[in-house]
Amino acid sequence: MLSLALVSGSQAAKGRHAIETVFNVRSFGAKGDGRHDDWQAFQKTWLAVCHHPGKAKMLVPTGVFLLGPVIFQGPCLSRFPIVVQIQGTMLAQSDLSLFVGQEWILFENINGLIVIGGGTLDGQGSAVWKYSDCNANSNCQQMPVGMRFYKVDNGIVRKLSSVNSKGFHLSINNCNNMKLRNIRLIAPADSPNTDGIHIANSNMVLIERSEIGTGDDCIGMIEGAKNVNINNVRCGPGHGISIGSLGKFPDEEDVTGITVNNCTFTATDNGVRIKTIPGCPPSKASGISFTNIVMNGVKNPIIIDQEYNPRGKKQSKPSMVKISDVTFKNIQGTSISQEAINMVCSKAAPCQNIHFENVNLRFTPILGGFKMLDATSTCTNAVGNSFAGIQIPPIACH
Structure with a gap:
């Protein structure tokens, strides 16, 4: 000693x-x-x-x-x-x-x-940073x-x-x-x-x-993240608060019990996001809550992306990560892209029990002089969803 x-x-x-x-x-x-x-x-x-x-x-x-x-x-x-x-x-x-x-x-x-x-x-x-090429090079x-x-x-x-x-x-x-x-x-x-x-x-x-x-990502959570509580965080610039990418590795532990509350996103690429890799082994992401969120000029405020493929590697098989019991509640603000909500779930493991309550997202283009358009949404391969209160933009899942 x-x-x-x-x-x-x-x-x-x-x-x-x-x-x-x-x-x-x-x-x-x-x-x-x-x-x-x-x-x-x-x-x-x-x-x-x-x-x-x-x-x-x-x-x-x-x-x-x-x-x-x-x-x-x-x-x-x-x-x-x-x-x-x-x-x-x-x-x-x-x-x-x-x-x-x-x-x-x-x-x-x-x-x-x-x-x-x-x-x-x-x-x-x-x-x-000039030596970092991970966005293009998987090795x-x-x-x-x-x-x-x-x-x-x-x-x-x-x-x-x-x-x-x-x-x-x-x-x-x-x-x-x-x-x-x-x-x-x-x-x-x-x-x-x-x-x-x-x-x-x-x-x-x-x-x-x-x-x-x-x-x-301001905060990123991957395999085995459990009982994570994120409260009163200001995010921006960056890619938002993300769960994933999930499915990168074999035998991944499930993600569960994630709470994101009272957070503000300003000029971020994404707001709240869940992303999984196509062609991955089975796992689960469940018990997730995004509440009391403010979006200020965010490019993609709400995303579930089960076809996330950052390096363009071709995958013929869908994601097998099961996403369920997710709540988006009291989320408001502005999106700089017209598609403010984008939910692309897996056809092999559809999203289940996604709840939207009091969501109010308006489309505000970056450049002036454009006719104001309503925000839109995309929702595929999601079942058992529920809605309450304000819903802007409206969501129709298929």
Whole structure:
């Protein structure tokens, strides 16, 4: 174990009211000048924090800390949650050859973690986005995730800012009981695959009071996402809040219990979307609710697309993902495309029990001088649907 002589703060006391010991990365050799790579100092600090038996905080003070890939790995000794406070800027190395893994910052195998922002994660993505060709190349190398949580249980992330991530800003994978509040994730609208938050194989995830504007999905949920609650999120630019793509992999876990409430979409490519891949093995997406949503100049406000095929690969077989029990309630605003609602379900596994209530979407073309037209809808291969309240545009499924 590293000596605690370098640690600032008091020794933790026993009991519920234990004093927190602060481990400052500068005390372990971090320069914070934006020129020297501080990853080794960060690793040493984490080892001291993780091996400390009492309350412990890893402090990243003001400054600019240049970092290559860094792994914060558990399990840790303390029965208290580990706190990581980021007051300064963590600046990612721009050299892609340094990133042999899938992420820049990785928290792994930890029970009890609190990440507090105030500072910023700067992924320096603009230096490498030109090398990202995943939209055209199925064998591409994914850009590193900014911060990944893998097998983290009982985690809290709040007041964290991330700008210009190389790939996804945040990834939540194989986690349980994660709460994200007051998050700000920003990248240009044309930055490739810079999803804000990506969730897979995780249960009980809360995201609220956050701002996300990127070049891809503001929030994306794929296989095994369960009991995800998204509330009061401002999305734009980006591709909206998406479930999918589903069906990419064999033996995918079902997606269930997704709630998106009180969210605003501004100038996004999509609003709320469920997308599945043709020719995929069977799985399910059910128990999904989109409520109290405002669309401001959104290209495709409501989409269920079971023929999603981003790279144009021909598929003769339909999607086998069964979509059911989906609610669209209290959704209003403007669409910049005339087709405001587009539901293309699978002929092999038709959508079932889709409920629309108080949906009011108006078509507003981007360019002036056009005669105003009513918004339209498309709905195929959907059965057992129900409607209540206002329905603009009207939906007729077949």
